[in-house]
Amino acid sequence: MSMKMQHNFFQGSMRIKVEGKMIEPFLQACVRRGCVISNIKRIKENEAVMTIRLSEWKTFRQLRKKYRCKISLLGGKGLPFFYRKITQRTALMAAFLLSLIVVFLLANTLWSIKVEGLTPELEANVEKKLQSYGVSPGKLTIGMDDPNDIQRKLLDDIPDLLWVGVNKKGTSYHLYGVEKTRHDTNKNLRPADLVAEKKGMIVKTFIKKGRPLVAVNDVVKKGQKLAAGKLVEDKDILVHTEGEVIAETWYKVDQNLPTTQVLQLTDGxxxxxxxxxxxxxxxxxxxxxxxxxxxxxxxxxxxxxxxxxxxxxxxxxxxxxxxIDLKKYEQSKDKIQKLGILTARESLSQYLGKEAEVMKEKVLHLREENGKVKLILLFKVHENIAVTKYISQGD
Known part of the structure; x- marks a missing residue:
């Protein structure tokens, strides 16, 4: 490589196009300023292409207005252009790699820990133990123990825990624990499920212990399992299920009321x-x-x-x-109907107990028959339909 070519490589050269009616005077002025022009090629009468050094670009731009010429850059060669291209691509690659690193860190950071099924004191104890294992919000999950190992450590370190499930869901840990009972001989602590005593539509659930199987607005049949004492489907971890399942139920009530009040309304x-x-x-x-x-x-x-x-x-x-005075007759029938509804509501409340709540009633049928008023009512009730069903240990 000649000295001139090496010089142009290190300084950089540009291929430009010059347009205008005063190209010759414009180029002569640039040469007088010390510019080196090579590879000149005339394309049209008022258009030519040529090669100049990168350092002379400023001179060409300064003189173009005086001679009313237009300059267009067609390309560049040499070390300055190569460096600029590498720099631009390097910045782009660096930004891309940085974004990958940020996404990776966010996806592998533990953001929340949720503990359910335990008393506040035992829950605080579990969270304290998790911190000692290096499991706490804001830390990277890389290097943390496997959920099965965390489960084993918690059961070994906390004697009051009967069982605990540890599940990793995305960037959070979800733990569900069962506390040990201290009176294992108590009948009420035998493994048991909760089943539906009658048909109804679920309006509220509160399961203290056990695995819930139904949700609000589910319609359940009599005998259907509402909550299971078997905490994990494929493991023999059984508890005595406790809680309430409030459902909307309907009761049909027939009333036969004497019409003595009505018959006394004749005018004589x-x-x-x-x-x-x-x-x-x-x-x-x-x-x-x-x-x-x-x-x-x-x-x-x-x-x-x-x-x-x-x-x-x-x-x-x-x-x-x-x-008969019809006006008083109808008023008396309305009073009998209200009396029948009140009597039926009180009787139903006594039958269901204090925990059940009678929400509203609907009159299905009202007629006089054999000296009596026959009233058929439908009551909507909210009551706890969950009853205990013990689990056979041989199943």
Whole structure:
């Protein structure tokens, strides 16, 4: 490589295009300033390309306005351009690598620890032990013990723990523990599930011990398991499940109420009507012309004539009509309905117990029948449907 080529390589050279009507005077002025121009090629009458040194670019830019020429950069060679390209790519690669490192650190940092199923005192003890193992929020999970090892250490170091599950979910640890009971002979501490005593829709769950199997708004059948005493499906870790499952249930109540209050609302006007009955034939005799526009309550009495054991085929039927005040009659029926609802609600509350709550009622049917008011009601109740079902140790 000649000295001139080495010099151009280290200083850098540029291939440019010059456009304008005064190209020759413009180039002569640049040469007078000491510029070295090579590889000149005329493309058009007012357009030419050429090679200059990088250090002369400033001179060309200063003179172009005076001679009204336009300069365009076509490319560059030499060490300065090579260095600039390497620098740009290096910065890009460094930013990319830095972003990968940040994402890696964020994904491998422990952000939260959640402990459930334990008393506050025992929960604080577990968290203290976790810190001693190097497991705490803000630390990298790289180098931390495996969840199974953490589980084993907690069971060894905390005697009050019957069982603890350690699960790593993303950037958090979720622990569920069961505290040891001190009276193992107590019947109420035998392994047991919670099952549904009756059909209902779940409105609230509160499971102190055990593995919940249902959620709010689930519809369960009688005998369906609500919470399991088996904490892990494939392990024989059993506890006595405790808690409540409040469900919405419905009760149908029939009420038969006397209509004495209603029947006493007649205005005292009495009309008698007489009919003669001969077999199945009825012949009106008196009072059949009463006003049909009014409402009446009636009482009917029929004779039963007999003589020496012989029954007469002819009988006299007497019907007494009492006029009714419809306004008071309807008001009295409404009072009887309210009384029936109140009586049914109190009876149902006594049957269910204090813990159950009667939410509302609905009248399904109301009619008068044989001197009584028949009332059919439907009550919506919130009650605890969970009952204990002991687990057979041989299963």
């Amino acid at each position: 006007v009495e009309i008698k009507e007489y009919h003669l009955t001969v077999g199945s034939l009825t012949i009106p005799l008196w009072g059949w012309w009463k006003n049909e526009d009014s409402e009446y309550r009636h009482e009917t009495k029929e004779t039963n004539w007999e003589w020496l054991g012989w029954k007469s085929p002819v009988d006299l039927k007497t019907t007494r009509y009492y006029k």
